[in-house]
Amino acid sequence: MLKLHRLAYSTLAIGLLAACSSTSSAIPEAPSTVGASYVQASSTKALQPGEKVANLFQLNMKTPYVLQRLTDRTYWYESGFYATIFYVGDQGVLLFDPLEQRAEPILESIRSVTDKPITAIVYSHDHADHLAATGPLLEMLKTTQSQAPEIIASQATAEKMQLLDSHLPRPTKVIPWPDGKFKFENLDVELHGFEHAAHTDDHAAWLLVNERVLHAPDLLNADQPPFWNFAGSERFTFLVDNLNTANALDWDYFNGGHGNVGSHADFAFHLKFISDLKAAVGKAMGEVPFGYGVDPDKINAHTVMLPTWYDEIAKRATDALRPTYGDYYGFETATPANAEMMAEYLYSYR
Incomplete structure (x- = not known):
């Protein structure tokens, strides 16, 4: 896949x-x-x-x-x-x-x-x-x-x-x-x-x-x-x-x-971004209870619960990072998936 x-x-x-x-784009880089x-x-x-x-x-x-x-x-x-x-x-x-x-x-x-x-x-x-x-x-x-x-x-x-x-x-x-x-x-x-x-x-x-x-x-x-x-x-x-x-x-x-x-500055930026994302995801994981957003009377399988939980955590983490990083290239489309990946890491390794 x-x-x-x-x-x-x-x-x-x-x-x-x-x-x-x-033609040139009206949107600045x-x-x-x-x-x-x-x-x-x-x-x-x-x-x-x-x-x-x-x-x-x-x-x-x-x-x-x-x-x-x-x-x-x-x-x-x-x-x-x-x-x-x-x-x-x-x-x-x-x-x-x-x-x-x-x-x-x-x-x-x-x-x-x-x-x-x-x-x-x-x-x-x-x-x-x-x-x-x-x-x-x-x-x-x-x-x-x-x-x-x-x-x-x-x-x-x-x-x-x-x-x-x-x-x-x-x-x-x-x-x-x-x-x-x-x-x-x-x-x-x-x-x-x-x-x-x-x-x-x-x-x-x-x-x-x-x-x-x-x-x-x-x-x-x-x-x-x-x-x-x-x-x-x-x-x-x-x-x-x-x-x-x-x-x-x-x-x-x-x-x-x-x-x-x-350059080495790009590595420093990525390491700082990852550190900030880890903190934002960790905070969201503490705020969002497992099962959030799922109506137990409307499901017949538990498999919806984990991805729904990760999705909400990713949304909150992305929101938290937006004031600092939101104007940068591809932030809105890439960060939610990265936040979900971070949530899986934090959930699995403690």
Whole structure:
């Protein structure tokens, strides 16, 4: 069911991109959660640490893709609200996560800055919305380069793909879990697998050491409050620990697979938001008695009681956070689901 949700979200994003007109929106973009300094997207001028791409929502809605240079060799790509990175070496290109339905624009963006072959692809984790363009991309590359890219993944991802009989192209190089590393030309890449992961069991952060770039899709959406179910996490339980682990690494630029280019300030914002949400949900749980909103004379199964209880708790917690966070990107649509997830966590672990 979770992967179906992701597929629907990805398809919706592409549909929105195709359907939007070229006229400018009358609604201003949401304010920055971290007081960011915004600059116009540029594939030639490197982003300074802490800067973010301006007008990103409208760019996602109305342009084929956004390409932003991060360093001399690393580039950030986003289209339809999905983002990834690639690194241009001396001989070839290292691409992370060929995003679903985006093989052609990703290749176009790479070709806009280099004609070097794509010699390696990295899978960050086994969720199809971040990997499903691999097959189409490999087919496209057959006409332009003599050798197929190496496909690199962690041991946890490779084993999960095997267990679930994944239809996606399998890794040709497997990195030891949880703290393996590999070298791409002169670039050191470190795997930092989460010992107990929130998003999915093979979730990890990939550090481009020399470039000071961290790639961890679905860990957080930079410059936004947490997305629905904390970026589609399969569980909330270990998220704070995962955020702290990634934040403690040595980097300047962060790609979370969605949202803007991230910084350590985005991690601080998310940790504060989660702390405030936990307090609001805990307070609501103390105020709302179990069975609230259910007429016992009108039911013949108890199963309605828990979701009704969570729903009321989420409404109250969302109301409590609205004065502080209500103007931020997606607050109204994402926070109730996050509050329900938090309520389940607090109810289960005491």
